[in-house]
Amino acid sequence: MYGFEALTFNIHGGYLEAIVRGYRSGLLTAADYNNLCQCETLDDIKMHLSATEYGPYLQNEPSPLHTTTIVEKCTLKLVDEYKHMLAQATEPLSTFLEYITYGHMIDNVVLIVTGTLHERDVQELLEKCHPLGMFDSIATLAVAQNMRELYRLVLVDTPLAPYFSECITSEDLDDMNIEIMRNTLYKAYLEDFYRFCQKLGGATAEIMSDLLAFEADRRAVNITINSIGTELTRDDRRKLYSNFGLLYPYGHEELAVCEDIDQVRAAMEKYPPYQSIFSKLSYGESQMLDKAFYEEEVKRLCLAFEQQFHYGVFFAYMRLREQEIRNLMWISECVAQNQKSRVHDSVVFIF
């Protein structure tokens, strides 16, 4: 019942919405970033972060610090917050919250499978996995030899199982196959998430469809750019695009036949929301595209907080925190490697 969420939303969602808005006010501000960018050593970063909400997570870390420790601890905070919210949530919010982690699950599966393919140690790979995308038998992924086995052995028990229906082949796993699998899974996941949000209705559907459409479009552009010059056929490429979003269906037709970045640009500039993103880039450039997309995403995520009584805030918060952790990682890396001139290259200010 659109517009009437205010009547009933707070019965189950009010507490957690308040919690998530409280968490959100703990995000680092532009002043924090300015201070962080001036840091000379990782200890300075730790010192600055200890005055923020990350303080308790970093205070027991002995010097000298490493970038990975900082990122790990910051992620731990996100995970703790997520677990707290999940424990407090009731249906359908708990399902919604679980949906948020599926993306990480897909990434983890791909990470392990690729790693095993290149004969890396499983423990080492597990440490690199995002903690939000962990599931029980993730380590067993290493056993599988092909997609069918992957599905039959491990993934059938996970929430990812339904997304797998399109990529069960007996082909051996190789880099190309895995990348196609990742994108097929992601496509199925985004469509499923989209359907779920539509089913929830109300402001949640409105805001989430906007956010997810942006995500789908961004993936479509990335797939196109990454597949230029590979042996992926046009039809295969077309199949990897999610069947919703602003670009669906006509934009996809155009993207599917693109041969270089300028054609992508021409196709995208027909869509006013994306025109501004591409207008920032010079012709033939694609490095800065990621940052431009991230900036646009952050802007949209922040807007999700302007409206009340919907679940989009949870999605937005998780994404914003992840962006913040990416920022911290970049800053710490720049500081650790004495590349402070590049510190602003990839930091996306959230406020």
Add this chain to the structure above:
Amino acid sequence: MKYIDNLPSMDLMRSEKMMFAQLIIPVESAHRAISYLGELGLLQFRDLNDDKSPFQRTFVNQVKRCAEMSRKLRFFKDQIHKAGLMPSPHPVSQPDIELEELEIRLAEHEHELIEMNGNSEKLQQTYNELLEFKMVLQKAGDFLVPGESHSEETELDENVYTNNDYSDTVSLLEQEMQPGPSNQSGVKFISGIICKSKVLRFERMLFRATRGNMLFNQAPAGDRILDRASNEMVQKTVFVVFFSGEQARKKILKICEAFGANCYPIPEDTTKRRQITREVLSRLSELETTLDAGLHHRDAALTSIGFQLTKWMNMVRREKAIYDTLNMLNFDVTKKCLVGEGWCPVFAKTKIQEALQRATFDSNSQMGIIFHVMDSVEPPPTYFRTNHFTNAYQEIVDAYGVAKYQEANPAVYTIVTFPFLFAVMFGDWGHGICLLLGALILIAREKRLGSQKLGSFMEMLFGGRYVLLMMSLFSIYCGLIYNEFFSVPFHIFGTSAYKCRDATCSDARSVGLVKYRDTYPFGVDPSWRGSRSELPFLNSLKMKMSILFGVAQMNLGIVLSYFNARYFSSSLDIKYQFVPQMIFLNSLFGFQGRAYGILGTSDIYNDEEPDSARHPHESHNEEFNFSEVFVHQMIHSIEFVLGAVSNTASYLRLWALSLAHSELSTVFYEKVLLLAWGYDNFIIRLVGLAVFSFATAFILLMMETLSAFLHALRLHWVEFQNKFYSGDGYKFRPFSFASLTDDDD
């Protein structure tokens, strides 16, 4: 006017006079000076490096070192806690050590501990592995043993066992396996141990991976074993998987690895197995003694640290506070002196100067510390010197807003009016005595409770113990006036002034009583109780009384605004704010009194609506041209006019709550206790008594206390304080060691 000026000054009425001072401290005596000031705790430093981030400040390295030391100390505390030892609360007196020395010692201790932990961890791991191996040997051996004994028999008579369903399969497999795991039939086994919680998933995964071509046997391991990943004691299960083929073997090993199952090879040969078991057992006992010795050594080290831990923690906390404060200071141009600015109370000037002199002397500095008073643009902080008793009342006022510098402090009056208004609503001397006992217990245990950590609820109760004491005394007083003891009236002050018309007293409830002697000397005559006119009489009494109290308290508020205006010598406020407000409030009250007289029982709310329009407030704002001031004063006037009516009405809550309290206690007394006493049954009486006492304790003593407290709070914050109190000051927060709390707990 002279008389008012010559009154003795009230300590709490105005906040302490403050002054803004500048300190110029030579670098060599800076640390000592700050530490002496911290002990004194009467100077609030202003942050002169506001624009700098924490790591750009002067003493950032020292702060970092302190943070590192406190991290080490937290590590020790954690270790001591884990080892189940208690850090001794009374530190053994040891010679004071310097910070540098402490730093070195802490690093040594940490290094030592980490090394010990590392060693014992390694040993523990080996020990665990052996323990697991032992269990696998014992349990998995059981799977293999029956097979062996059977296999011999099968050779004699193969048909005997073929019909058995389950144990048969085992035995057949065992039989095939007899010659060794790598025989031609290809049936091999892997044995190991796994967490109990993972067994089910593990088995399913094995089944899927081998497409069902395997046999899984399991048995629970007896004792709990330390899990390496989570560092917890867990239940584990021993398993044996039988399978065939090299492919399957690889897969199973990978799955074992993925599930964190530890595999241990065991020989099928019984004698060999026994031999290995013996070896394992002997090594286990060896390891156990080594582990114990290590643990003992570690405990001893931790205990010796534990003796000093509290002292060290305090020391590091102080040092960190000193450097944090030093970071607020600026270097002067010559870089030889530190310049600090801050607020201190005027009375503390000599003490501070003394401390600074001592610091100069103790650090053998050539140059003295310069302390001089300056002018400041920002308003001074508010500082009240409170004691145990007044502190809670000051807190009540501060919770609304900290007083503006030197503004009249409502806490002075709150000490009496707050408990009194509470008691008007909670008037029952029985309940009052219960509260009094509670308050007395809290006060008697003040020393003990003050030193320990309490829960949030107890903390609140303990903090407000003197409020509780006053509240209970006043409720006893008001209870005596209302003549209610658990709602029962008593003839304490002589006999009633009324008596029955005749000896039978039959018409006492219908017609009434006659007055035959002087009025009851103190409080409500007990004969009103239960009479036909009890409610009308008490209602009229309490209603009028609450309005009177209200008007009196609001008048006090306005009078305080007069004192404020005099103090800040603003004659405008007296002429155009205090006088009109006084006239308006009291004429309104006079009108109400008259209206009440005419209308008799009509509800007080009805009188007020036309009234507010009939008294045009003397507006004094025309003379100002500034629109802002005009609008502000306009709002203020309207607020006061509306407030005068609604605030007066608001005081009726005194009547309402007091009525509710007495009615509620009457119900519990009459409908529960007396009803139960009417039966001649011991159990019913007991139940009645229990229900009555629970209702009294939880509903009347807890809920009602809380609600009366909140209403009294509201009457003070809103109705009283909005007449004069601006409450937009900020608290004086001196740099003091005493206020350093262990925030890491």
